Amino acid sequence: MTWMIAALAAYVLLQLAIALWASRRIAGDVDYLVAGRRLGMFAVGISVFATWFGGETVMGASAIIASEGIAGARAEPFGYAICLVIAALAVAGALRAKGYITLADFFRDRFGGRAEIAAACVSIPTSVIWAAAQLLALAALLATVAGLPVGTTLMAVTGLVIVYTLLGGLLASVVTDILQGSIVLVGLVILLFALIDHAGGPAQAIASIRPEQLILIAPGESWLERLDAFAIPILGSIVAQELISRFLGSKTAKIAVRGGLLAGGLYLAVGFFPLAFGLIGAGAGFDASAGDLFLPNLAAELLPTALFVVFAGALFSAVLSTVDSALLAVSALTTENLYSRVRTSAGPREKLVAARVLTVVAGACAYLVATRGETIYGLVELASSLGSAGLLVSLMIGLHTKFGDEWSALAALAGGLITIWLGGWVFEIPGSFLFSILAAGGAYVLAALISRALKSQAPA
Template identity: 70%
Template sequence: MSALTIGLIAYIILQMGIAVWASRKISGDSDYLVAGRRLGVFTLGISLFATWFGGETVMGASAAIADEGLAGARAEPVGYALCLVASALLVAGAMRSKGYMTLADFFRERFGKRAEVAAALVAIPTSIIWAAAQLIALSALLSAVTDLPVTATLLGAGALVIAYTLLGGLLGDVITDLVQTGVVLAGLLIMMVLLLQRTDGLANGIAMIDPSQFVLVPPGESWIERIDAFAIPILGSLVAQEMIARFLGARTAKTAVRGGLLAGGLYLLFGAFPLVFGLIGAGAGFDPAAGDLYLPLMAAELMPSALFVVFVGALFSAVLSTVDSALLAVSGLASENLYGRLRPKADSREKLIAARVLTAVAGLAALTVAFSGDSIYGLVELASSLGSAGLFVSLLIGLHFRFGGEWSALAALAAGLVTIWLADFVFAIPGGFLLSIAAAAVAYVGVGFVTATTAIARAE
């Protein structure tokens, strides 16, 4: 057995140890899903940053940039950094002040029980797809380290993630975030230094980049496709349960806002690493055709064996943290907003059991999607756009204005889903996500005016 495999096993044992420790502090669904609302500014900011700075950023974005140049960097780091800042300013404080457990809880209080169930059903597939993207990243990493086929490592990654999430919940996830973030960032910094040594300095490294890689807009891309490429990461993830769960785990509303702003700043700063690895790495001879294995293979060649062991272990922890968050998002929505409707008298302990069972179900569903064969980056883009338009429109209007009711939210959710399906999967219309947001907004406002007018007429 190689030193790298032994080191990775040690990391897995450490991760499971953290999960077992965290499980002893979990007595109810609040502990499991929102870490007992214990998170301070620093803890929340680091955890939120680490959740977003997962497989799609470190591995997926590096590969996309190496293949597409700057055109592959629009989501990472700019788009998701702006998303974190916008969510902190527009969503975090208002949601935390209400003491919700999930995003769908807001829909229940603001729009009614039917809207709550509809919102949960729309949001759950998004988190499953997000989890699938992280499972692919995890299996690619394991495959690069162990030389096992991706199919085998994907099955192993799925089993590990399910077990880890079942035990530790959000508290175990947050502790892992704190441990691995520093190691990952240190490893990325060392790797950048080694890459620049390979190219004899930054100036030479930049000179090696193919000029075609500096093109921000792919040939033939329309203006609506261009705006859509930025809108998906910025607006599509604004309503992600993975993010909102951490805001809801903050000690106070102010803590939620400040933690979100800290996460956005960190993301913008350290999200530049994949940009360097993608552009200069490809110019230095590392093969973009390696796809999701591009970064692990680069690290293996650049780093000494001992350092590579530590780096791979920390990268493994980073990806594990992100997929864990996605599975918790699914189990939170399913247990609190679906199972909770079937069992309205269920106590906190019963909901905890339901959440853990549904975590396993979510893991199996994500594993099934991961076997579809899509890339990390492709799945992340799909997760950010699929069904989020109606959630985005209903949340922002409903959170800050009293206009619109149950039917407005239901109409927005339906319009967003139908439009994205028609635009992306039936007619291949450019700018499908923007069209879905426009359709959801028109549906929400239109139905809102109709219901308001009807209510006034009945009152008269």
Template identity: 75%
Template sequence: MMLAALAGYVLLQLAIAYWASRKIAGDADYLVAGRRLGLFAVGISVFATWFGGETVIGSTATIATEGIAGARAEPIGYALCLILAALLVAGQLRARGYMTLADFFRDRFGPRAEVAAALVAIPTSVVWAAAQLLALASIIAVVAGLPVQLTLVGAAGLVIVYTLLGGLLGDVITDIVQSVVVLTGLVLLLVLLFMRAGGIGEGLAMIQPEQLVLVPEGESWIARLDAFAIPILGSIVAQEMIARFLGARTARIAVRGGLIAGAAYLVVGFIPLTFGLIAPHLGFDPAEGDLFLPNLARDLLPGALFVVFVGSLFSAVLSTVDSALLAVSALSTENIYARLRPEADEREKLVAARVLTVAAGLCAYAVATSGETIYGLVEIASSLGSAGLLVSLLVGLRTRFGGEASALAALAGGLATIAVAEYVFAVPGAFMLSILMAGLAYALAGLVLVRPVRA
């Protein structure tokens, strides 16, 4: 019954994606929904994209094991990221009519900076997609009773087909349905969790003081700062979110939609946190890792309600992973393929975008088999190469200081620093150090190699 219900839900999602595919005439329709999204669509879509497998499944498992210190970014860190992105970049990028973040680098810094920005941003989205694929595979594994590595293959195939059909328009339409299902499922499970605990007061009383310690014992101040900076600053340059802003009808809608998404994330994000804090005291084993929340739901919910909750988890993950694949497709098509074939028309670029969506899905599958946890993959995605993008974007949007050399230096400096400091020497505060080095590289190149900047 469970498999049949989930299969029916998947078919509904695919039907919506197919309907949306009939409205796609060119790459702008596929990648930014023809720039016709209203306020409600932008707000719900940005929220649904951010409220993915990492929030619902990954952070719950981490908090159950380590307390809030293990996933301190949830929900405040990522909610602040959405709000800052709305205030700092959404309106200006939409007003300029871009298709991708790298388009800004082309206009402000030049074609070499455009390609470099795309090459830095693409791996981030691939890793992000891998995290969501792993979450999707975990859900299917619980429902079907199959190994995660096997269900990962099915999850990858499903997501590729889903994204291939509908593009951003199909994604936004299903986001609205998915958000309703997500909220319904989470609220149902929260009510039953408190009922199992004997009431709201009794459930909250189970939370131990050590679970609420925000900073692990012995953690340095720089490592503490880094833990908050990664979610708040690292994801401001995420193409998955920026695509929604660029698909808005107006710059004003882009800004207001981002603010709505941030507020919604802040409120709803406390529900998975509550699961992680209370459920271990009710006999649920945190050692189950990423299967902790799906197994919790299977135990607490009656069959019909479990179907609803599985649908909600499935919705949250599907919304995020296809956004990540579209991000890779957009950057690859508009900022790399279009450079190699400047004569390509809209139809050719649409075909290229869909082919590159498949390639992105296969790459994400390969990363998902690496053995990392969901939350671990998301942390990698939030910090990998984003320092140079962030520095160049914020400085470039607001000043005329620095040209192509500055952007290239910032991208190289940020990427090299995070690679060496984080993955070679495991230096505390590696992400903040990468932002500092990207900023210094940008400034030095701007002072030494002075060239006229673009408007």
């Protein structure tokens, strides 16, 4: 066990070395937050894929599928793959062509300053929750390798993530994605073969899957709840700053689109691995009640020690890159859309310092959320649905039409938030996310029509 910890420590040192290398190429906030806009198609595609294929997919989805079947994690792999394709085709190129740094920049440019601030304030909690989910994944993985309590490892990985993000910014995250993504993929293939062999071969592995595991609809679930469960990852994640920052870091708008499509294809292909681990692993006798430790426990038992160390290290790196992206998202939105409005004279160097300070604050907030989070997958679902309806409606209408103004965006943001709060948390109405999108859309259109009518009645 001692040398396993040493090997994982070597992975950590490698991550920090990459971050240190990247830090020497950071001169201002643009370098830190969007990698100086110098990412090629391959870098964008691999990075977007790796960012989405994080702890909630590899570990969270495997765990919930093992305990609840495919009804528990219906977003994998189709939901998020569809999300990436839609984002690439409908959002990536148009946003990159404008040279923005954050999604809230679009709201400022299209709707005005108040909409910019509101969009940033809605987006920031989402990224904090997303980061918390990844911290839980890292802590669970480290707890399995080191044999330590998850609470202890959670504190340790939070400190590591903050230092790593503080140094390297988005560039270090992208480099890590490219290096470790291939290792994770090889590890998943080896682990799947080991699991099938443990089950007695392909035929026995398939036979071990119980019929109830393959039911798409959970017991007592309505068609509206099922549709809502798919809509959250497909629609709610399109407006995630973690995703958009990769598009904005690309060299050109065309590269942003092509990179997003590449990421969607990769996610669709590789996303079947966690599905197989959950279904076959539970049928093969692995403890489905282990929660987020299900996959690490499975890998530790099936893989030779040396391979498990490599797999665990690569998975650790992949999840580290995802949480790094979430912290950078908080830092970008806070620095570019809140701090810069207070310090209008701030230059690139000052904003770089502010961004790094706010990265530390974001890490601390994510840690507090993680200590209160129940599961990785549950936190991710919360992040994808919280406030995204108003952002989505305003982005799609505002980006592709001239219909609506500042009050339209503000109304959509407020309508989406109020509806998801009342429907999802207060009254627990089925389909609350879909209703929040409808409410946001209705509020946007109504505010636009009222604003147009008032302007037409105003004296010339």
